[in-house]
Amino acid sequence: MACDDPVELVPGVWQIRQELSEEVPLYLHLVVDPEGSALVDGGLPSSLGWIERLMAAAGVRDRDLRFLLNTHGHHDHIGAFAELRSRTSAVVVADPAAVRWIEDLEVNLREFALHRPDIIADSPELRAELAPTFGRPCPVDVTITDGGTVRLGGPVVLEALRLPGHVEGELGWLERSSRTLLLGDIVTGTSWSFFHGHLLPTQLRGSLHRLRALTLNEDVRLVCLAHYASRTAAEFLELLTEVERYLDQVTDTVEGALDATPRSLAEVWRHTCAQLGRVEEFRGLAMVQAHLREAVAAGRARCVGPDLYVALRSDGQVRLQR
Structure with a gap:
């Protein structure tokens, strides 16, 4: 895995890039205040050495690291937390809905990757593939909700923004003095060889709208993301449009697989991947x-058996095959 040198993006906000694969980068961010510092997300277990490089470049000693701020509980955002918390006594801060996944990695693995063993088997091979990407469970010291703030001791204040969609419990962090927005995966990857994924499509759309309004109304100057290079406000607005179009494409593809003939979840999934x-x-x-569940809730589809779906017209009748 390659890694770029640490860079100070704006005064007090540092970044390092780790390549998780040829197509997926991971950006880790450190916010530095004269009285203390905060790391946003803990990467994978393999990220620890690069976090150390990031801290060294920013002049942050272990005793200066006051907070480990989480965006969400996926494995590539919590992997080094346990080691860093033990070594630095930094306080782990997360959304309440992320706590289970951070503190119980078996629950995390089961709900993240092994949630449908009838379709994707819970096999030793899959577990062996995923095992190196999970660190150790880590206690969450403080939970925070939308609008809560973390003060680093000096002038730097980070405000939590609740941004559900990719998962239920996701936070963004707004550093107001530099007008910097630090995000996890709410702005999902759109062009990888696999689906980055989202569990709450409607809420994802709402969070993207919120980020657009925040960027326009709060004079955001820099946006730092977990899997995209940092960008200006204007560049970020363009990216939001790209992700919204991608979300529309996924919705249309999933629901376009349905007609009057019952289709199984597995069939719709394979159709969507192929398309x-x-x-x-x-x-x-x-x-x-998740898209099928929301289509049913919105009256655009009906579940007619275990994991079997048909499309509905606007009048609630089954839509005939097109």
């Missing part, structure tokens, strides 16, 4: 299931 050129894997399966 959009993605590998069949667990993230996409969870995403397709």
Whole structure:
């Protein structure tokens, strides 16, 4: 895995890039205040050495690291937390809905990757593939909700923004003095070989709208993301449009697989992967299931049996095959 040198993006906000694969980068961010510092997300277990490089470049000693701020509980955002908390006594801060996944990694693995063993088997091979990407469970010291703030001791204040959609419990962090927005995965990858995925499509759309309004109304100057390079406000607004179009495409593809003939979740998932050129894997399966669930709730589809779906017209009648 390659890694770029640490860079100070704006005074007090540092970044380092780790390549998780040829197509997926991971950006980790450190916010520095004269009285203390905060790391936003803990990467993978393999990220620890690069976090150390980031801290060294910023002149942050272990005793200066006051907070470990989480965006959400996926494995590539919590992997080094346990080691860093033990070594630095930094306080782990997360959304209440992220706590289970941070503190219980078996629950995390089961709900993240092994949620449908009838479709994607809970196999030793899959567990062996995922095991190196999970660290140790880590206690969460403080939970925080929308609008809560974390003060580093000096002038730097980070405000929590609750941004559900990719998962239920996701936070963004707004550093007001530099007008910097630090985000996890709410702005999902759109062009990877696998689906980055989202579990709450409607809430994702709402969070993207909120980020657009925040950027326009709060004079955001820099946006730092977990899987995209940092960008200006204007560049970020363009990215939001791209992700919104992608969300529309996924919705249309999933629901376009339905007609009067009952289709299973597995069939719709495989259809969606084929149509959009993605590998069949667990993230996409969870995403397709979420879209079907919302289509049923909105009256655009009906569940007619265990994991069997048909399309509905606007009058509630079954839509005939097109």
